[in-house]
Amino acid sequence: MIRAATVQARLLLPRSYASQVSMGKIDPPPWEHIIEHLRPAADVPLSVGRAGKGGVPLASRLREAFASWVWAMKVYGLFRSYVSSSLTNGIVSCPTPFHQMDTRGQDENKVLTARGCHTSPESQELADKSCVPCSSKDLHPMSEDSAKKLLEQVNGWELTTEGGILKLHRAWKVKNFLKGLEFFQLVAAIAEAEGHHPDLHLVGWNNVKIDVWTHSVRGLTDNDFILAAKINHLNLEGILSKRANVQK
Ligand SMILES: C[C@H](O)[C@H](O)[C@H]1CNC2=NC(N)=NC(=O)C2=N1
Numbered sequence: 134m135i136r137a138a139t140v141q142a143r144l145l146l147p148r149s150y151a152s153q154v155s156m157g158k159i160d161p162p163p164w165e166h167i168i169e170h171l172r173p174a175a176d177v178p179l180s181v182g183r184a185g186k187g188g189v190p191l192a193s194r195l196r197e198a199f200a201s202w203v204w205a206m207k208v209y210g211l212f213r214s215y216v217s218s219s220l221t222n223g224i225v226s227c228p229t230p231f232h233q234m235d236t237r238g239q240d241e242n243k244v245l246t247a248r249g250c251h252t253s254p255e256s257q258e259l260a261d262k263s264c265v266p267c268s269s270k271d272l273h274p275m276s277e278d279s280a281k282k283l284l285e286q287v288n289g290w291e292l293t294t295e296g297g298i299l300k301l302h303r304a305w306k307v308k309n310f311l312k313g314l315e316f317f318q319l320v321a322a323i324a325e326a327e328g329h330h331p332d333l334h335l336v337g338w339n340n341v342k343i344d345v346w347t348h349s350v351r352g353l354t355d356n357d358f359i360l361a362a363k364i365n366h367l368n369l370e371g372i373l374s375k376r377a378n379v380q381k
Pocket residue numbers: 266267268328329330331345346347348349350
């Protein structure tokens with residue numbers, strides 16, 4: 134009975150353990166602990182059919198092996214989401230910082246998803262800054278020349294003018310409508326933290342367009358480039374469509 138209880142306990146532990154980990158109730162276990170869980174109990178001989186002397190029926194062993202496999206997959210998924218969210222939150226720096234590459238003609242999305250970030254030192258510097266309150270009296274709209282200089286630090290964005298107002302604009306193709314909303318959530322977190330907000334558009338179900346400008350001065354300020362750089366540093370793996378997003 135004890136042995137059956139042990140087997141049963143191990144069957145239960147991986148599932149409840151992983152679910153508690155995925156709910157953030159407990160920290161993921163150290164890796165060696167995981168290996169320990171997955172290693173079949175060496176002292177229990179495999180037996181076919183009914184429990185022989187001291188053997189455990191094959192069905193129980195297979196069930197345990199399957200439960201361990203399911204658990205390992207869950208843990209791997211947790212690991213991937215941990216790395217991905219760490220990249221998004223800047224906890225894990227870019228795996229290989231590299232100078233801003235000209236991805237025109239290539240699938241920029243691959244660069245984004247492969248690296249989880251797309252940074253040059255200047256772009257990183259911009260993304261590390263914080264926005265100033267838009268109600269500040271010292272805030273004035275910048276000239277188009279100044280905007281063009283800063284544009285080099287926000288890969289993929291372009292300058293547009295609408296109603297005489299200079300703006301930053303960028304478009305992405307996302308996997309589906311819900312991924313578009315997920316993208317908006319990531320951007321919203323930045324905007325709320327910075328007190329500076331973009332205009333978000335989700336059109337034709339999978340086309341995200343973002344315009345950034347400073348409404349209080351009806352033009353572009355450093356705030357807009359800081360926000361654009363922070364958006365560029367989001368890890369959009371799993372959100373962007375594999376195909377498009379090739380920069381024009
Ligand atoms: C009081 C303050 O100006 C407003 O709350 C903020 C909010 N977010 C903003 N975002 C943008 N893009 N422009 C603004 O002028 C602005 N103003």
